[in-house]
Amino acid sequence: MAVIGSYPLIIAGCLIILLSFIFTKIANKTNVPAVLMLIGLGVFIQYGLKLMKIPEIDFFPILEVIGIIGLIMIVLEAALELELKKEKIKIILKSLLIAALGLGLSLLAAAGIIFYLIPEMDWYTAMLYATPLSILSSAIIIPSVGNLSEEKKEFHVYESTFSDIIGIMFFYFVLNVIEFQNPDPAAISEVMHPMISFGISISVSVLVAFAASYMLLYIFQFINEGARLFLLISLLVLLYAVGKMLHLSPLIIILVFGVIVQNNELFYQGFLRRYFHKKKFEILKRELHVITMESAFVVRTFFFVIFGASILMSSLFSLKVLGVSLLLLISIYAIRWLFLRAFMGFDIFPQLWIAPRGLITVLLYYAIPQKYSNEFFDSGILLFIIIATSLVMTWGLIRSAKVQDIPLIVNPIIEEETLDEKEFYHDSIP
Known part of the structure; x- marks a missing residue:
């Protein structure tokens, strides 16, 4: 049996890292999403391993771990972009409403399509499968909208972040509902009602989020040496993992931490002001921006490559996959048009086309417990939706750039350094 060595x-x-960087540059020139090139690289690796007669590798454990870390980094990266100012309240509320209502109606439409077209699928299981397909991918959206106007860019940052968090919480809520209706006979006690469980989870998660955030930020203001940023990230990942095991909503912890860092003056009022050191906070914030951006680049790279190496490409050529996927795509953009038109008027381009699915879609799909999985649901549907929505987004951004006559940068993996970050690097060199 062939074994791949360490070297x-x-x-x-x-x-792979080098190629990902090259893909980023190609994406800047050709407008082909780097995500698609990474998935293609993974498919190439898959067939290369088969040609070398290397036994099939189970990528799921690796994909799951990388996906979880990627999810944490993406939410933290997005939270560090959220500025809570009076002049931004309107756009925050608007993006929250569009994200929540759009997610809810898209989920119902997708669940209906899956329920009627996939054999042996009950309604709640259909909702479980529909949730990942209804969540926007902030991993792709945030780095891709840099050339839009500031208002539209902020809208997409807020909307995709809210969609991620609400969608993930709803996924586990539906899972709790299914477990409540199908209790394990071996369980010692009865399963708590889903609504009560959900309410307790959110409440405790918010309390833990603020307590942990204030504690960590107070301590790390006074740590100036060593690998303090990786220590901080490790503690956040630890909080996420422990929160998950305790059935909390740990993404709230990551979100609250990032929002407090970005909006530190707002959250340090009154007696808390004495524990706030503005200069140290600014240094910590800028360093976190850099490390989350760099880490997210690496994590996204390996996630999409491994995803490409683990998918079954032949499923894309199934008429059933094509039929279900096309109906799902129609529902995605029809519902998106409805809410954008209702809340934003006529100025809905290219926002209408920016609705890609990505990392969280794959991660939640693989998080469906084996006992609730349906053998008739083809994973090719996920691949089709991810590729199609990415291509539609690319087309929308290209069309928008031509209309505005501005150069376009489509880069769903990593953003270029800002001027401030370059100055920060320069100032950091002794």
Whole structure:
């Protein structure tokens, strides 16, 4: 049996990072999403391993771990972009409403399509499968909207972040409903009612989020040496993992932490002011921006490559997959048009086309417990939706750039350094 050695794996990992960087530059020039190139690289690796007669590798454990870390980094990255100012209240509320209502109606439409077209699928299981397909991908959206106007850019940052968090919480709420209706006979006690469980989870998560955030930020103001940022990220990941095991909503912890860092003066009022050191907070905020951006780049790279290496490409050529996927796509953009038109008037381009699915869609799909999985649901539907929505987004951004006559940068993996970050790097060099 063939075994891949350590050094070939190291070389492969380095080459993947290098290729991801090159894909980023190609994306800037050609407008082809780097995500699609990374998935294509994964497919190439999959068939390369088959040609080398290397036994099939179970990528799921790796994909799951990378996906969870990626999810944390993406939410933290998005939270560090959220500025809570009076002049932004309107756009925050508007994006929250569009994200929540759009997610809810898209989910119902997708669940209906899955329920009627996939055999042996009950309604709640259909909703479980529909949720990942209804969540916007902030991992793709946030780095892709840099050339839009400031208002539209902020709208997409807020909307995709809210969609991620609300969608993930709803996914586990539906899972709790299914478990409540199908209790395990071996369980010692009865399963708590889903609404009560959900309410307790949110309340405790918010309390833990604020307590942990204030504690961590107070301590890390006084740590100036060593790998303090990786220590901080490790503690956040630890909080997420422990919160998950305790059935909380740990993404709220990550979100609250990032929002407090970004809006520190707002959250340090009254007696808390004495624990606030503005200069140290600014340094910590800028360093966190850099490390989350760099870490998200690496995590997204390996996630989409491994996803490409684990998917079954032949499923894309199934007429059933094509039929279900096309109906899902029609529902996605029809519902998006409805809410954008209702809340934003006629100025809904290119926002209408910016609705890609990505990392969270894949991660939640693989999070469906085996006992609730349906063998008739083809994973090719996920791949089709991810590719199609990414291509539609690319077309929308290109069309918008031509109309405005501005150069377009479509880069769903990593943003270029801002002037401030370059100055920060320069100032940091002794």
